[in-house]
Amino acid sequence: MIRHAHKGDAQSIADIYNQSINPGVRVTGSANKVTREEREAWLTRFIYPHGVWVYESDQGKVVAFFALGPFAVRPNYQGVAEISVYVDAEHRSRTIGAKLLVVAVDIARRRAFTSMLSIANAKNIVSVSGCLLYGFKIEATLRKVCFFDGRYDEVVWVYKNLKDDDPPQLHRLRDSILKGIEEKTKIESLCAKP
């Protein structure tokens, strides 16, 4: 089930986020682990139309989350939603990330964002290819801008225009990915202001 995140999710969000800082896992962001208190403060910084959502397993455990935040590089570009998706290591490769991405695009569209952007380490193949599969395009490749695990890495900006409707094949992909979670999650309620 997907639902709006709240303060009580801060520990789970911190735990999942911190897995991404482990050696060999290449994401952009902080090189330092975060605490529950930091994530509590982080959650309060998302003001509508931005937000954070979590994915609960059937056992009621938070195993993934995603955020639609301001474009960190230029927060004045208010039409851009910067997306980040994190999935607990034990629950990867089960299409949770794909589901969250599809739901995030739906939410962003209904909240009147005009584009979405994922800023990802170029070696984060799963993240980048997942976005490409869902109609995002690599619009920029920044070389030697981040230092991770003792080496310089490339960062790619993966961008989706939300002003235009998706082609039919992406509608079909959306429908197939959302099948099965729509009965558990009321997408409409996720788009509404919490």
Added chain:
Amino acid sequence: MNKIEQAAPGEHEEILRVLNEAVIQGEGTRGPGLLTLDKVDALLANVDGRSAAYVIKDSSDQIIAFSWLVPHTGRTVYNVCCEIEIYVSNDHRGRGAARLLLDHTVAKAKELKIITLLAYINEAQSHALAWAFRAGFYCAGGLPKVALFNGSWVGTSIFQMHIEGDVL
């Protein structure tokens, strides 16, 4: 051309004046709304020692151009790169102020062990795009039609310069 000076905190208001002159003209990537002094103070707060601002003044001690170096997003993995921005007041363009500021700011970046500079340029500003290319930046990409300026969707180009070697 007058000499370059490091901007003093008390000069942020004048920097803001030059910056907002550009914003009003639809230039730069900080608009479309006018910036406030708080925003400039925050950008140049130099929290982790990687911000710097330089100014050029005219004979009456008014700032006619400035450049700044600011951390890219503040995320720690980006500690090796900074954003650079250069603004020159309308009446003083085409006289080499931008180039002087660029050289000075790049030297400062090297001192700070920065290896990559990023410049975000409004795609409608063909002069700025051409200037950046001539100055040694290359285009790493851009975001198409990403910002609404004066009722038109405008893209932003991302330029990079690697300064650890002999690029300059």
